[in-house]
Amino acid sequence: xxxxxxxxxxxxxxxxxxxxxxxxxxxxxxxxxxxxxxxxxxxxxxxxxxxxxxxx
Numbered sequence: 391x392x393x394x395x396x397x398x399x400x401x402x403x404x405x406x407x408x409x410x411x412x413x414x415x416x417x418x419x420x421x422x423x424x425x426x427x428x429x430x431x432x433x434x435x436x437x438x439x440x441x442x443x444x445x446x
Contacts, residue, residue, distance in 0.1 A: 399426040 392411050397404050398419035407417045416427050 395430045396427045397430050398422060398424055399428060400424045404430065 403421045
């Protein structure tokens, strides 16, 4: 199950929630309990050390 990031519209709290990707149900804010939340696009970060070797 993926982790989605949400932002509460009334209080501005950003929080993460583990839920199925096919669900349309949005969680309530864990701080104020509001149901007015939006899904936030999280930046993707890849880490590691990779070296490219030329072919030929």
